[in-house]
Amino acid sequence: MRAPRLRRPLAALSAALATGLAVLALRPPPVATVRVLAAARDLPSGTVLSARDLRPLSLPPDAVPAGALRANAVGRTLAGPMRRGEPLTDARLLTSGLLRGYGANTVATPIRIADAGVARLLRPGDRIDVLTTPSPDTPFSRTVVSSAPVVAVPRPRSDQGALIVLATDRPQAAALAAAGSSLSVTISGAPADPPQDDSRW
Template sequence: MVPAPSRLLARHRRPIAAILAGLAVTCGLLAVRSPAGVEVLAAARDLAGGRLSSADLMVVRLPADAVPDGALRPGAAAAGRVVTGPVRRGEPLTDARLLGPAVLAAGSPGMVAAPVRVADPDAARLLSPGDVIDVLAAYEGEGRQAYPVAQQVRVLTRPPSRADEGGALLVLATTPVQAAQLAQAQAQGRLSVAIHPR
């Protein structure tokens, strides 16, 4: 005689309840377990470049094999650092995107970051990080003839400039000698740029 379903259920009620309780605990643990991946800092919005604030940063989780080399992790001192160029929202931030040794390491050994102010902000707006330029200086009393001061130097960043500052600030990768020449020329004349084709 085949047992009735209600009797079968009553006989196996405890094992079934134990199985269901185990499934519920497993589902609960899966729900609260942190998702797999590595947390890194990324841009919280589109950035044009310039100094980072804490509002510019967010934490994203990436698969371990998708984390770029030099990615900044939560807790890294990123606020206050300077981004050398545009960054898209959600893009992970790496040491190669921030002004510092990693950016200069891409050039020749012994390079320095030299901030210079060029006279024409519209000319500076034509530049992007990575552009190669010549810096020219025009001095008072010399018929406004321009002289090359630093040739074939790379633009690291173009920080945002205020309208009341006059001109536009550029940060260039130069040798220490070029940096000294640029500082002297900036103190004595007006700087302009010539852009090398890419």
């Protein structure tokens, strides 16, 4: 008498198992992803990256940009601004090659000047004086750094200012950082060396 009573539940269980197996068989395989680093927030050019500036981002392999970084980005300096969620690539970072031929105590110092048109006149090897621009509080400009060599001139993204990278010592870098973002430059010397092929990125 038990066998007929168990037959119906067993049949229902078998049908459920068969349905589950069929669903698993029809389910597409999980999509492969590549884990890269991305900006955790909007980052201005010249940012020295810290762990809080970055977050992991999983992308399909065909969506991973060339040169995407997966690690070893903390402590590197951004050559241009990044938007939140944008994958970090090697083209976004200043490289040690910029300082090839300079002294061991030289650092690559990005500054932003107010006039993008002036930046288009500059080439790696030019030497420039960096000055503060007059303001209502300080009506006179002052020279922050003199005869600093230009090592890179990234292409301006608009006419509202432009990034320039200089080779400076650490006290000069600190003085430029303290001077703020309202800066102008004058060209004080011709290129000492031929421009690098990749200098304008």
